[in-house]
Amino acid sequence: MLVAWRYRIRENSFIQSFDPRAWVIFYLCCLVSTLSFWDVRFLLPFFVIAMFVLLTSGVQWHEIRRAFLFIVGFVFFFAILTFLTGRGGTEVYKQEHLIREFRASFSLLGWTPVLKITVERAFFAISQLVRVTSIAVMTILIPYSLNPAYYGITFKGLGLPDKFAYAMDLTMRFIPTFGRDFQLTMDAQRARGYELEKISGGLIAQVRKLGPIFVPVTIHAIIGSEDIIDAMDLRAFGVGPRTWLDVLTYQTRDRILIAVGVAILSASIVVGFMGYGKFWVPEALMGMF
Amino acid sequence: MIPDWINIVLDSLRLRIDNINAMASTSLPLVVDNLSFRYRDRQGAAIHNLSFTVNAGEVLLIAGASGCGKTTLVRCINGLIPRSYKGEMSGKILVFGGEVKDWKLSQISQKIGTVLQDPERQILGTKVVNEVAFGLENLGMPRGEIFSRVDESLNFLKISHLRNRDTFSLSGGEKQKVALAGILAMRPSIILLDEPLASLDPASAQDTLDAVRLLADQGLSILMVEHRVEDVLRIKPERVMFMSEGEIRYLGDVSGLSKVVNYREVKLPAEDIVERAKLDPPPVEIKVLPGVTSSHSSGEALVKFENVAFGYESEVEILHGINLQINRGDVIAVLGPNGAGKTTFVKHAIGLLKPKSGKVFVGGRDTTEASVAEIASMLGYVFQSPSHMLFAPTVREELAFGPTNMKHTKEQIELEVKEALKIVNLSDKEKDPPLALSFGQQKRVSIAAILAMRSRILVMDEPTAGQDYQNYMNFMDSILQMPAFEAIIFITHDVDLAAIYANRVLIIADGRLIADGKPQDVLRDFDRLKANRIIPTSLLALNLKRLSTTGRFMRAEALAHI
Numbered sequence: 001m002l003v004a005w006r007y008r009i010r011e012n013s014f015i016q017s018f019d020p021r022a023w024v025i026f027y028l029c030c031l032v033s034t035l036s037f038w039d040v041r042f043l044l045p046f047f048v049i050a051m052f053v054l055l056t057s058g059v060q061w062h063e064i065r066r067a068f069l070f071i072v073g074f075v076f077f078f079a080i081l082t083f084l085t086g087r088g089g090t091e092v093y094k095q096e097h098l099i100r101e102f103r104a105s106f107s108l109l110g111w112t113p114v115l116k117i118t119v120e121r122a123f124f125a126i127s128q129l130v131r132v133t134s135i136a137v138m139t140i141l142i143p144y145s146l147n148p149a150y151y152g153i154t155f156k157g158l159g160l161p162d163k164f165a166y167a168m169d170l171t172m173r174f175i176p177t178f179g180r181d182f183q184l185t186m187d188a189q190r191a192r193g194y195e196l197e198k199i200s201g202g203l204i205a206q207v208r209k210l211g212p213i214f215v216p217v218t219i220h221a222i223i224g225s226e227d228i229i230d231a232m233d234l235r236a237f238g239v240g241p242r243t244w245l246d247v248l249t250y251q252t253r254d255r256i257l258i259a260v261g262v263a264i265l266s267a268s269i270v271v272g273f274m275g276y277g278k279f280w281v282p283e284a285l286m287g288m289f
Numbered sequence: 290m291i292p293d294w295i296n297i298v299l300d301s302l303r304l305r306i307d308n309i310n311a312m313a314s315t316s317l318p319l320v321v322d323n324l325s326f327r328y329r330d331r332q333g334a335a336i337h338n339l340s341f342t343v344n345a346g347e348v349l350l351i352a353g354a355s356g357c358g359k360t361t362l363v364r365c366i367n368g369l370i371p372r373s374y375k376g377e378m379s380g381k382i383l384v385f386g387g388e389v390k391d392w393k394l395s396q397i398s399q400k401i402g403t404v405l406q407d408p409e410r411q412i413l414g415t416k417v418v419n420e421v422a423f424g425l426e427n428l429g430m431p432r433g434e435i436f437s438r439v440d441e442s443l444n445f446l447k448i449s450h451l452r453n454r455d456t457f458s459l460s461g462g463e464k465q466k467v468a469l470a471g472i473l474a475m476r477p478s479i480i481l482l483d484e485p486l487a488s489l490d491p492a493s494a495q496d497t498l499d500a501v502r503l504l505a506d507q508g509l510s511i512l513m514v515e516h517r518v519e520d521v522l523r524i525k526p527e528r529v530m531f532m533s534e535g536e537i538r539y540l541g542d543v544s545g546l547s548k549v550v551n552y553r554e555v556k557l558p559a560e561d562i563v564e565r566a567k568l569d570p571p572p573v574e575i576k577v578l579p580g581v582t583s584s585h586s587s588g589e590a591l592v593k594f595e596n597v598a599f600g601y602e603s604e605v606e607i608l609h610g611i612n613l614q615i616n617r618g619d620v621i622a623v624l625g626p627n628g629a630g631k632t633t634f635v636k637h638a639i640g641l642l643k644p645k646s647g648k649v650f651v652g653g654r655d656t657t658e659a660s661v662a663e664i665a666s667m668l669g670y671v672f673q674s675p676s677h678m679l680f681a682p683t684v685r686e687e688l689a690f691g692p693t694n695m696k697h698t699k700e701q702i703e704l705e706v707k708e709a710l711k712i713v714n715l716s717d718k719e720k721d722p723p724l725a726l727s728f729g730q731q732k733r734v735s736i737a738a739i740l741a742m743r744s745r746i747l748v749m750d751e752p753t754a755g756q757d758y759q760n761y762m763n764f765m766d767s768i769l770q771m772p773a774f775e776a777i778i779f780i781t782h783d784v785d786l787a788a789i790y791a792n793r794v795l796i797i798a799d800g801r802l803i804a805d806g807k808p809q810d811v812l813r814d815f816d817r818l819k820a821n822r823i824i825p826t827s828l829l830a831l832n833l834k835r836l837s838t839t840g841r842f843m844r845a846e847a848l849a850h851i
Contacts, residue, residue: 003457004415148415173415181677187641188678190661191670192738193694212690215680219724223676227410230369234403235424235471239395243429245422245436 003177005143010058015145020154022254023146027138029261033268034134038092039280040127042271047130050137059144067140075132083125084115092279093120097286123281148173153244162242170228178221185216316385318478318510319343319366324380326361326370335361336535338380343479348501348511350521352546352555353532354757355729359514362532363481366512368397384479398424402472406484406755408464417443417451417459417467424475435474442470446500461627462493469500480504482513486520487755490626490782492822498524516757518546519556519827531555552846556758556785559828559845566849574847577792580772581618589653590614591746591776592638592668597647599633606645607633608800615746620769621778622787622808623795626822630800631780632673635748638778639670652745666695669744673751675735679723684715684734687723691742702741709737712767714760729756733764740768749779753786765790785828788812788842796821808842809833 010016015023034046082088086096096118104113146154152169156162186196189212201209232238271277320342327334336358343349351359364370368389371378382389384400405411414420421442425435443449446466451459459467465485472480482501486494494517502524505511515521518529522543529546531539539549547561557565566572592615600606607630615621615638623631636642637649640656649656652667669691672678681687688706697705710716713733718726723734736752747768753761769777769790781787787794787808794811796804798821804811812818813833815825832842839851 004455149419151415170413184672184674184677187636187661188672191639191641191665191672192678192691192742193662193665194690195660195662195694212678212680216677219679220676224410227405228413230373231405231411231413233369233373233394234367234398235475236395236398236427237423239393239427241429243426243432243435245419245426245432247432 003180004148004173005176006063007144007146007148009147010145012056013058013145014056015053015141016058017253018257019248019250019254020146020150021157021248022250022257024154024158026257026261027142029265030138031135033264034131036268036272037131037277038124038127039277040123040130041280042277043127043130043134046134050134053141054137057141057145059141063144064140071136071140072133075129075136079125079129079132082128083121086116086118086121088124088128092124093281096120097281119281119285120279123285124279127279143172143176150246150248153246153248156244157248163238166237174221177224178217181220181224182213182217185213185220188216189213317342317383318345318385319512320381320383321362321366322381322383324362324365324378324382326365326376326378328361328374328376331376334377334535336365339537340380341530341537341540343510343512344527345478345510346505346508347528348505348513348521348524348526350518350526350529350543351512351514351532352516352518352529352550353538354554354759355755356727357532358535359532360483361535363403363483363512363514366479367401367403367481368392368394395428398477399428399475400477401479401481402475402477403481404465404468404472404483404485406487408461408468408488411468411471412456412464414456417448417454417456417470420456420467421470421474423471428475438474438476439470442473445473445503446470460493461489462496465489465493465497466500469497473504477509479510479512482511482515484514484516484755486515486517488627488751490822491520491784491824492819493627494520494782495523495824516755517556518758519558522558551759553762554757554759559826559831559848562845563831563849566846569846571850572844572846575766575770577620577769577790578618578772578774578777579770581775590616590650591619591652593648593650594637595648595650597637597644597649599637599642599645606800608637608644611647611802613795613802613805615776615778617775619776619778619793620791621776621793621795622791623778623780623797624782624784624787624821624823625797625803629798629821631797632750633800634797635670635750635778635780638746638748639668640664641670662694665691665742665744667744668746668748669739669742671736671739671747671749671752673754675728675731678735678738679731682722683720684710684723684726684737685719687734688738688741691738695742697743705741705743709740712740712771713737713764729760732756733760736764736768740771743773745773745775747774747777749777751780751782753781753783761786784812784818784823784826788826788829788832789844796823798822809836812842 030046030049034043037043096116097120099117099119099122101117102115151172152166155168156165160168194212196213200206268277322340324339325334325337339362351362353359361370364374365378366382370376372394389397412420414423418439421439422435425438440449443452446469448463448466448470451463451467456464456467485497489497498521501511501513513521513526526543528541529539529543530537531546531550539546547557547565552562552565594611594613597608597611598606599608611634623635625631633642637644637656638651640651640659640661643657651659651664656664679687681690685706688709689702692702692705710719713736715730715733715737718730723731726734732755736749739747752765765786791808794804794806794808795802796811796817803821804817812829818825828845831845831848832839835848835851839848
């Protein structure tokens, strides 16, 4: 059975005070706008919006702690990796201003590891951190704030055909279901003396040893999908236009939110066309190095 | 008294007359005529030349061992065969005179509703109201009509109070009723139920059966595939069909069933078994846990729960103050309603869950200080669902996985695998891929996989769910006679299983230990049983009646000789 995210009605939640369609439109506008900038000055307003949404969502810290720490940790890891290697940023800057260079005291097959700290790398890491954190925060709140009973009608209301809208509904619920099945399989294999943390050997050997987890989880997902298809077929899904039991109605505040979202997106596109919002490093800082 | 063979001939004649009538009539809800089917990727037909009819207002119980073709028959009738499952099909299925193969699935679904074995596999909606409305939404009905039919179905099944509940928060019995309501809302004339009781506690099963009887009395035709024959007989099905190897072995009234089927294959009411078993030699008495000698039975507890409380979320507690010891020689049956905390309780014993307060000791070691893998060498745990653990390319490798993790020697593993396969009657499947086996066989592989680990304590979570009677009785006999185990614990909804095999019964309800004692002490209190959704069976009643003579609970075959 598909399980739902841990949604519940929260008092005074800013997100939940809107029609889910309006919120999804606003979210998509913010997402596309954020992705169109590398300039940290342009990214900061989106970071502020994300933080405002987070703090007014009514979601308790203990509910999202694990997911939040995982995502933020992931973002930090990649930002630092990019900073250390210099890869990734070279697409948005050509020239680098060296602040300091660390050369290793050893060589590997004639290659000496060198760590260069440049103004561009530092600013790229900051921009990346702000950019991805803003998106992650907005995204992570969706499953906690949107009523699972409205997933289907929300996507339908956004203009998707019946089948796609219901498929989106099922996909949204598939993620927590997959998580539950993964945990059950982990438990079942641990009860057979399997210890994931003690897996050893080369890369291929390690991947092979993950079979006891990934094979049952995959097979279970396939069987589960077949069950869902059977259950849908047996109740005439997809034979024609369907009626959606729930009805969503836009209120004035929803229209305002959509207007704000569209305005942000339009402004971002215009600003982008005007050549603003590209990767930025303070002139003064470059002059110093 | 009429000899059995005459009855068989008479039944066969009745069957043919039925067929002739069916051909002549187009108003019968369902006519199955000479139906055969072979799955595309399998050798041999799953069902051969089945012919029968079903009348309006009739409950037809379909019984038979796992793999006898019951589910294939259901899939042929509801149209999933040949639409979703491909293969060679011959014969006809007529619904009110119309041949279903010419219909679209949407047409079939308005005439024939199907309730699957596990309601979890069927429920799609997040809220009860959405789930019940799903089929009607797909048919594009006006919203007002949908709401009216949803309320009608919920009222009919007396579950209107569930209307706005989240489906995942429902109990097993409630889920089954909601699945049924979703079917009823489409106003079918025929309802197919494929093992609807498999995962339900006795009281939920009884509720579901009562609803089914009510539907038949309203004029619907019901085909119910079920292993729990005795439970279904309580609602007096009009006819019973017994299938074996894809063919109909018996089709007739209930009274004839016990005369033609082997009482070891189908679970019949205890009185019927006693009557039949009198003619056979008495069953061989099994020696329970032969490895436990009387000198073992004192000393330190194998598992100890000290005031254990647990909750997944900080504010909701699921287990409250559990105190008990599991000692050498204990064969413990854990009974209780769906969602009572039974699985949560046993998961503490293997350390998969750690208590929020209190302590659990396994072999004298606190589970918070040991890994699950370390505890597994002491305590083997068979999960409810086999599909969560099977992964290996062959059954042999699947069984060797646990012992290999525990660093058993190659020779040891060879021996353990062979013995475990023998116990679950799968020696001929050693080289088969476990994932290609039937559900019942997969379940037995999952049990064998734990048996092969030779832990000292065996814990099984609903080992008999979805299994046919003969198979589960055989493997329970074998498991209890294994010398390696010092204690066995099994969670079950089958009161008879507890009565026959356990020497200690626990009742858990609402996360509390309600009763703990000998079966004859715990199971004699019918009021307490009913309060905890456990329904006394004919075997339990018979055992209690004869307890002063026998001094303990026995299986019906044994009672026949006392």
